[in-house]
Amino acid sequence: MGGESKNKKGNTMAEEKRSFEMSRWSLDDLYPSGSSKEMERAIEDLKKKVEKFEAYRAELTDNVAFDKFLVVIKDLEEITKLMQRIGGYAELWFTEDTQDQAAQTLVARMEQLSADLSNRILFFNLWWKALDDDSAEKLMKDSGDYRYWLEEMRHFKPYTLSEPEEKVINIKDVTGSRALNMLYDAYTNRYMFKLEVDGKEKEMTRGELMSYVRRPDADLRARAYQALYRVYGNDGPILGQMYQTLTRDWRNELIGLRGYPTPISARNLANDIPDEVVDTLLDVSQKNAGLFQRFFKLKARLLKMDKLRRYDIYAPVTSSSKEFAFGSAVELVLDSFEQFEPRFAQLAHKVISEKHVDSEVRKGKQSGAFCATITPELTPWVLTNYQGHSDDVATLAHELGHAIHSLLASDHSIFTQHACLPLAETASTFGEMMLVDRLLEEESDQSVRRDLLFRQVDDSYATIMRQAFFALFEKQAHEMTNNGASVDELSAAYFENLKTQFGDSLEIGEEFKWEWVSIPHIYHTPFYVYAYAFGQLLVLSLYSQFKQEGDAFKPRYINILSSGGSKAPVQILKEAGVDVYQAAFWQGGFDVVDGLIAQLENLA
Ligand SMILES: [Zn+2]
Numbered sequence: 001m002g003g004e005s006k007n008k009k010g011n012t013m014a015e016e017k018r019s020f021e022m023s024r025w026s027l028d029d030l031y032p033s034g035s036s037k038e039m040e041r042a043i044e045d046l047k048k049k050v051e052k053f054e055a056y057r058a059e060l061t062d063n064v065a066f067d068k069f070l071v072v073i074k075d076l077e078e079i080t081k082l083m084q085r086i087g088g089y090a091e092l093w094f095t096e097d098t099q100d101q102a103a104q105t106l107v108a109r110m111e112q113l114s115a116d117l118s119n120r121i122l123f124f125n126l127w128w129k130a131l132d133d134d135s136a137e138k139l140m141k142d143s144g145d146y147r148y149w150l151e152e153m154r155h156f157k158p159y160t161l162s163e164p165e166e167k168v169i170n171i172k173d174v175t176g177s178r179a180l181n182m183l184y185d186a187y188t189n190r191y192m193f194k195l196e197v198d199g200k201e202k203e204m205t206r207g208e209l210m211s212y213v214r215r216p217d218a219d220l221r222a223r224a225y226q227a228l229y230r231v232y233g234n235d236g237p238i239l240g241q242m243y244q245t246l247t248r249d250w251r252n253e254l255i256g257l258r259g260y261p262t263p264i265s266a267r268n269l270a271n272d273i274p275d276e277v278v279d280t281l282l283d284v285s286q287k288n289a290g291l292f293q294r295f296f297k298l299k300a301r302l303l304k305m306d307k308l309r310r311y312d313i314y315a316p317v318t319s320s321s322k323e324f325a326f327g328s329a330v331e332l333v334l335d336s337f338e339q340f341e342p343r344f345a346q347l348a349h350k351v352i353s354e355k356h357v358d359s360e361v362r363k364g365k366q367s368g369a370f371c372a373t374i375t376p377e378l379t380p381w382v383l384t385n386y387q388g389h390s391d392d393v394a395t396l397a398h399e400l401g402h403a404i405h406s407l408l409a410s411d412h413s414i415f416t417q418h419a420c421l422p423l424a425e426t427a428s429t430f431g432e433m434m435l436v437d438r439l440l441e442e443e444s445d446q447s448v449r450r451d452l453l454f455r456q457v458d459d460s461y462a463t464i465m466r467q468a469f470f471a472l473f474e475k476q477a478h479e480m481t482n483n484g485a486s487v488d489e490l491s492a493a494y495f496e497n498l499k500t501q502f503g504d505s506l507e508i509g510e511e512f513k514w515e516w517v518s519i520p521h522i523y524h525t526p527f528y529v530y531a532y533a534f535g536q537l538l539v540l541s542l543y544s545q546f547k548q549e550g551d552a553f554k555p556r557y558i559n560i561l562s563s564g565g566s567k568a569p570v571q572i573l574k575e576a577g578v579d580v581y582q583a584a585f586w587q588g589g590f591d592v593v594d595g596l597i598a599q600l601e602n603l604a
Pocket of ligand 1: 402
């Protein structure tokens with residue numbers, strides 16, 4: 001394109017600069033409000049669609065015609081989209097302000113409604129799973145984009161119960177495990193933490209508090225962690241009990257009723273990752289614990305400490321506390337995407353310009369960050385709690401990376417758009433790495449360069465080793481709870497897990513035994529966390545391929561992303577030349593980290 005489009009783009013960027021301000025997002029693309037007539041109409045429409053769908057029950061036989069089958073699937077797709085849209089609105093509204101009672105009420109109402117409606121359409125899923133292999137294959141043969149979704153449902157055939165039993169589980173989950181999770185969120189999200197900063201006691205959210213563990217002041221870092229676990233530890237016995245109840249529910253249902261061999265294998269099947277691949281990943285991770293211990297020892301030297309404390313693992317190695325205004329952070333992220341592939345920058349820009357980003361810090365707002373994809377037609381929504389540190393810029397790149405992934409896969413149906421968990425972090429982590437590369441390119445100051453390299457290894461630690469050890473703890477905690485262990489015994493086991501992870505590289509304060517009750521993932525989505533380690537090691541390895549191959553690599557990478565969840569992850573990766581069964585593949589990811597640490601050791 002000529003200069004004209006460049007100028008036009010220049011103007012657009014200048015105009016956008018003013019709108020690159022921290023803000024609350026707009027949910028108008030979903031509904032004008034939770035109490036609007038549009039919302040009520042959508043709910044009525046959903047009920048009608050489900051009623052119509054129920055009439056298909058009699059027509060679904062072993063020899064249903066393919067055309068009829070396709071009509072049924074398309075109607076199911078419409079129902080799923082509408083349910084996602086209404087439920088998505090409720091949940092996004094709730095994260096905006098978890099203390100808003102109207103939002104809480106709508107979430108609860110939608111949970112109830114979607115459980116009721118899901119029960120009424122459940123017969124399709126059950127019929128499909130019960131169908132004999134030949135009839136199923138005949139129908140799947142020409143099902144195009146729906147194929148993998150249909151195949152995947154049948155994976156659950158051996159673990160599926162009768163229709164009345166499935167209904168009972170759905171109904172009881174609303175007031176059981178799901179209610180308990182919501183209670184955990186509502187309870188812990190209202191925690192406020194007290195920390196003395198510059199001689200003044202401040203009250204803050206967890207997101208704000210945790211920004212202090214990345215500050216140069218060692219005492220402040222320690223006090224921030226102590227403030228965190230004082231609050232979680234006080235409620236530890238209750239939060240721990242909630243966790244134990246959820247793990248018992250998990251075991252009773254998945255092993256007791258459905259017959260999965262182990263607690264983690266239910267997650268592995270949902271991810272469509274063979275058990276032995278996950279075992280290999282966790283095994284190789286455990287063997288590489290020494291790698292990060294070496295890193296922490298190096299960090300101690302640079303911080304002029306004899307030994308690092310657990311409080312110091314995210315300490316900055318230089319005293320620079322460079323801050324990024326939100327507007328320039330957005331530009332940096334867009335620029336780094338642009339350098340890789342202009343389409344990536346355009347897609348990220350779309351999310352921002354459509355006001356789908358909630359960036360500001362507010363009391364009651366959900367802490368952390370996420371990207372939510374509602375339906376393939378809708379641009380995803382991104383939530384962050386932006387505070388101006390380089391870490392926040394990376395988080396922005398991360399979540400926008402998720403959005404790009406969804407948008408690249410938006411040609412797929414709602415059933416096949418989402419990448420399964422282990423591939424779900426590919427674009428996000430790759431996005432972060434592009435940003436860091438961009439920052440490294442610009443930076444000539446050696447100490448800032450070192451800071452950036454440190455940050456990259458810090459992140460690899462947090463994403464790989466920390467998560468792998470969480471998963472190892474979860475495996476242990478599920479077993480221990482089954483064998484009647486108390487909350488205190490779980491805390492003691494968690495403390496041992498930390499000692500194995502850090503070896504002699506760190507001094508660990510006793511309060512860290514309560515860390516596990518502060519990790520929402522292990523409550524909401526048991527064994528989710530290994531997906532982070534999977535994703536990061538995968539990306540490290542893909543990124544080093546990109547460095548070696550340059551442009552030739554891009555189509556293979558874009559293929560991985562645009563495949564979304566339309567094929568088995570092992571298959572998608574195999575097509576990109578990756579064999580996840582091999583321990584050597586995972587070791588390759590760790591070798592990249594080893595290289596980064598060696599670079600740092602030379603700088604030190
Ligand atoms: Zn992510």
